[in-house]
Amino acid sequence: MHVHLVFVTKYRRDVFTKKILDDLKITFTKVCEDFEATLVEFNGEDDHVHLLVNYPPKVPVSGLVNSLKGVSSRRVRKADYPSIKNKLWGNALWSPSYFASSCGGAPIGLIRQYIEQQRTPR
Template identity: 35%
Template sequence: MLDAVEWYNKSVEYKSNHNVVYSCKYHVVWCPKYRRKVLVNGVDIRLKKLIEEICGEYHIDIIEMEIMPDHIHLLMEVDPQFGIHKAVKLIKGRTSRVLRQEYGWLRSRLPSLWTNSYFVSTVGGAPLSVIKKYIENQKNV
């Protein structure tokens, strides 16, 4: 029978780049300035397409995405050498620029499309107790 560490290692799908093997999944949430409900009337559809294009260009995997009128939920996997902050900054920056160009009413309604902040949380990791046990048992291997 597998112990918790062996089970975890077999159940996680890892990715790799030239020198890192990883599984870095993030739940990210951000809002329009003043939490205005502006992601409607086609803006939401265009925003989704833009996020898919940007993530495709930078090899960021979208696991799930939902656009609400006043916020976005994005579950994605990002190469740790690229970094989650860089990914979010890139997505927010480009989508703001393009959407404000294409939908003039966004420019007149908001000084900038997005708030400066965002929420991020890692997901899909092993429970803390499993990681602690794995580290504690390293000398016994």
């Protein structure tokens, strides 16, 4: 099964750089492997990220999302990126909400193309 996920930064702040997004991709890939899932596509902009994940039916999407957001938030805060430290305070990287859409109706190639076309920061 495929799910398209979108996570938004707290207060929709522009905090992501190319380096942070590259590090997030590594983190998301590892978390997906722990759930026997595969990160098919990943990209983002200054204030949000898109993930296309192939996951087994036994995995609840909410559990996968909680782990993806929790682990990535801890690792990014631990890495102490100045762009995040200056614009966000407290222990929150992500907004508490998220977007999740099953991908049964749209061709996977079309969703991958949409995610690839995000304006990645420099």
